[in-house]
Amino acid sequence: MKIFQHTNLIKQLTIREVNGRYKGSYLGVLWSFITPILMLTIYTFVFSVIFEARWGVHNTNKVEFAMLLFCGLVAFNIFAEIVSRAPGLIINNANYVKKVVFPLEILPIVAVNSALVHGLIGIFVLLIALIIFMGTLHWTILFIPLVLLPLILLSLGLAWLLSSLGVFLRDIGQVISIAVTGFLFLSPIFYPISSIPVSLQYLFYINPISYVVEDMRRVVVWGQQPDWFWLLIGIVIGLLVLLAGFFWFEKSKKTFSDVL
Template sequence: MNHVFSRHLYLLRQLSSRDLAQRYKGTWGGLLWVAVQPLLMLAVYTVVFGVIFRPRWVGLDSVWDYALVIFLGKIPYIFLLETVGRAPGLITGHVSYVKKLAFPLEVLPWMSHLTAAAVAGISFAVWLLFAIIIRQEFPWQVALMPIVYLPMFVTLLGASYFISSLGTYFKDVGQVVQPILFAMMFLSPVFYPLEMAPRIMRQIMLLNPLTLPIEQSRGLLLFGAPLDYPYLIAQLLFGFVVLALGYAWFQRTRDGFAEVL
């Protein structure tokens, strides 16, 4: 699967740039909305979770601390929505590419992932700027964030290959995926610490691909905890299995895309 990325690197850059620009085409703000939307989210989380709910979080005192911890936990979910959330319509939304015999369809999930990484990256940059202003220091642990997010990136890429293929043949897939993604948000520690969940629920939540980047990024950037390398390696290996299976499924079923569309 890595050869897909390396062989079509220029094409992926072009497709991702076009994909990102296309979604804001015709709006007054254009690509500025990519940064404005996270700022609005940050304001909402500050009020709702810093002032109203204030979940029991050890080590958090101020309103701004709650905003930082909640928003950092939401970034992986933003990536999930931009990848798996779009996967059911990924092939059907690019019919012109499917009709071209020479076009490498396997780059489309990569394109979606790179676009999602750009959106999530901008959201993270907004969070980082806010964190520096509040805490008056630059967290050097930011350099380790690619390691934190890599297992989720690989796992969701495999899921995108599988779901994009399935969504081409069955139009109801999108209706099934959306509530599942919504449930995944609440079955991961986005809005509360993992320790609040019952022990049995915690074991289930550890299987959620969102839990690892949420817990590791918070521990690393906010609470001074070290990375859990065995957990990261286990999740990465699992992700490569999902990617291999998803890619194999995509390649096996792609010949029928043009006929279905």
């Protein structure tokens, strides 16, 4: 695949992307640590203190609630960042379209890498919090890369698809923004699936993000192994979406210059 010929370029663009996000701010990359901590604090206060939400009927441990919430947010934020940025990737880099030799297909990969860097920082913060507040760190955290694999494959496939569609349908960015917010509340981030009425649970079981979020909690907080059956299904689904997205991008990129 031609993509593997551009690994150095992908690396350079990823570094520039990560460094450029907070360029000009006093704290710089430290915001990547500060932001998830602040959001965790706010969400935990709102849901566990104001709304008195609990993870299950008998669970009153607010610290564990915070860790479970953070697990879901870390996984979801990786997906949300990639998908939200995807529709504008080509439009915002229109100068590259005119360059015949520039491999446009690497732009979604750079976006995925950038999101993963910030996701890894969030995971690092989570693991430190587990040690400090719960005094434990399970060996099952070794499964984190495997648990996130279906999400990464799915996100990259969608990034190729949406970045291409964004060239032709400028309104798609607004649609995706609303859809991502919907997915946030239709994924078991702030509550367990068991708390949802049985008649509506199917909405969560057809949502692939739900399985990733649940597996993150298993391997990080509860020290359990992931759902191996789902992992196999999730990787297959992710690969299919990735291949479909890449195929569409390669077919449509020949007309980008005509539209832009």
